[in-house]
Amino acid sequence: MADLLIVDDDPDFADSLRETLEGLGHAVAVEHRGEDGLARLGAQRFELVFLDHRMPGMDGLQTLAAMKATVPRLPPVVVLTAHAGSAGTIEAMRLGAFDHLTKPVSRDGVIEVVRRALAASAPPPAAPVRAPAPDDGEMIGISDAMREVHKRIGLAVGSRAPVLVVGETGTGKELVARALHRHSDRAARPFVAVNCAAIPRELLESELFGHVKGAFTGAVADRPGCFKAADGGVLLLDEIGDMALDVQAKLLRVLQEGEVTPVGSHRPQKVDVRVVAATHRDLAQAVAEGRFREDLRYRLDVLAIHLPPLRERLADIVPLAEHFLRLAAAPGPAKRLSPEAAAALLAHRWPGNVRELRNAMERCQALQRGAVIHQLDLADASPATGRAASDALPADWYAGTLPEAIDRLEKLLLRHALAEAGGNRSLAARQLGIHRQLLYAKLTQHGLD
Template identity: 40%
Template sequence: MDPVWIVDDDPSIRFVLEKALARENLATRSFTQAAEVTEALAEAVSDGQALPRVLVSDIRMPGGSGLQLLEKLHAEYPQLAIIIMTAYSDLDSAVSAFQRGAFEYLPKPFDVTKAIELIRRALQESEGEKTPANGEGELAAPEILGQAPAMQDVFRMIGRLSQSLVTVLVTGESGTGKELVARALHKHSPAAQGPFVAINTAAIPQELLESELFGHERGSFTGAQTQRRGRFEQADGGTLFLDEIGDMPFDLQTRLLRVLSEGQFYRVGGHSSVKVKVRVIAATHQNLEERVAKGLFREDLFHRLNVIRVRLPALRERSEDIAVLTKYFLKNSAQQLGVEPKRISNDALAILSQFPFPGNVRQLENTCHWLTVMAPSQLISSHDLPPEILEKVAAAHAPGHAAHVGLPHAIQDTAAAQLDAEPSALSSAASGMGGGFLSNSHASPAAPAMAFPDVARVHMADAGQEDWTVGLVKEAQKLLETQSGAVWDVLSQKFESHLIRAALANTAGRRIEAAQRLGIGRNTITRKIQELHLDDGARSGSEHDTV
């Protein structure tokens, strides 16, 4: 059975996709309307034949819309990946396509390279690994995940404190999971049967924080209609977690110190002391020693809280944990959204492991939520990662690894999304670049192109025996020092310019043939020639070649 089926009433669309897929050694079968597809699928089922793995369908066709076909096929053949394409792209049709189970939505006109890449990803998804049955292989749900040595130190600390009710100060950057540690300390303590009460002292206005902590008596202030128990009373016999303690107002620090010292306090407006037995765990992302030195935090309170300190490492200090955290968060996100959990490729995990995650574990969790919603396939590839992650990792690699490697994989992935060339075409382009790629490093990217080089006479030896990708990284280093903020655009334009020049030289200036060899659409190469101001150099060899 042909793995890819195409249904579109436009013969030119069918022809382009058929030829492009044939170059990828992918067999196709084409139809002009939805009824033909449903009939062919029914025949395949009755004859015991294998079903197609991907269907590429237009929306507007005679005899039934692509959205109706999508809804019907998704219900009857849920394993079939369906890509919807349309020249009338709008919000309603896009939303409707995804709601009815589309693998991806492809607006026309589309770049053929991107369309083929999307079809390939759909094919990979259709033969991807299945979710383990009977719960096999499911990730456990521990309180805190981590195999890094720094996290093992945290686990050991929690274990040592499990028989104690001593006051603990948890420090670490925002998003590292300080409340999770506080909950674990409570759960594995003699006070585990008591309540765990958490309050973020930075999130409550100063005029309300005192009442939140200590409660108030009826009539103590306007709006106090009844007596109210504060967080200390609510946590009696258990644990009170004071998050962002470094932001507590100075005058309230005095009251907190008295409670910690005496184990009793007065409600706001009250005259009788209230005694409580509460284990206090405080947390902060700030340097309390510095705040003490600046007079912003009471030194005696600092020493009262800093009996035992547990420091949580930033995620960049435990990058080996990113893989297991990512899989865990993807599973959780899927459960929350009621969808099938997505898998993540090793390439994507490698890029995530190199990202510094300034927002720490919380940022990684949010990224997994984003991927669960936005990644088109069940297998998340490097192309699916948020652009800010790809760009940050690529920029970080350029100066640091130039002496050892060529292009970082993140840059290769990003470039491939634009120029997914065939090996032969890319090889020719690389040969054509040689040392010339770096020869005009200070020229404007918009300058008119020179005549196309004779690719047959240009060899990698011209680059001084250097791999051309190493030269590219060196160029990136130079630009990063002199043109901050424009490096990506400058290098992208140079790369595309040299690649298109090499392809045109290889085809004697015939644009359509050059586009086919590069694996991009004819509209794309025309647009790029105009954007990169290559017309002057291309005109002599391409006047006869209408795109």
């Protein structure tokens, strides 16, 4: 048995969580304000804290920061939110949260996080508190896969080590790099991105490391290069798997020594740059084929973040589509997706990933006259999404029975409706067109209660 503390301004949710935890044999205290939770934690020893993100007065992140500053030995803190978003998840993990979960949390989810938290030691001290960055360029995603990405970013922002972002084309690798920059202590310094595949190999060295006047034909003046331009900040080396071997050797030296030597010069210059490398290629295979240096791969692959393809993030497709429609319509009203159109989006394989989805929604917003986008309207934006793609579901869905596939789709729709309604079950039931009692039964059936 352990002593646990719940800090949540929603009495119904707090009571439900308390009953679940007491049913597991734990002693549970409940506070409904961040200030009261902070005082209770200072007066009594607890082994785990459940902390709501959004509360009146001192919110969850402010409370977590104050706990870090005032409690000598802080227990693991699990932050809960009904409004999943990358900025909140990243900031919570940066501040030292043990985990960040979206309401409603199933009983199995509670059991699992309690088991992990009680088995772990207290997290390390958090970095100094900063105001959360605005959600401009936020990584939209409520799926389990993307929430793991958000957590990895939050854990990586405090390090100075290189980060390797791996994912298919169009999955949003640059957004990961920008999030690492925005949430780190380098946020006020430059962010520089260079596409290694778009620059001819004979010019890439000069582009990265700079050159001095007269270094080659056309070098009429000194040029600092991307490393110097990013000094103190973050440099994204996109498509690094396409970098020439001779440039790879010089990049390795920069990473090891922290200094660059411009083309045509023999005088190294110190630089302080956090390098984020991104690629859609399998670097291990490239090493085996002699196209990529093994030592550089190991130097870059200190902290790896794997971005899943959109076809493995079904819970994110409709929220992303709605987000892109709002962006395309701003400052005017956005068009809405009909249920049939949403189902067609879920059925499509999205080989171009998030980039393809964004392009399709921008075309729909621009070309469709009505306020609602129907399935047939999608054919104008992307013919493959407009037709009923009987072979477009994830391959593993075909391995089971029809009831199993329907069960999986129903669970995705329930999670999306709850996320859109901010955890308000009555509103979620109205959005789904079902009675609230049926919603409660479905949530219990799928372990989402």
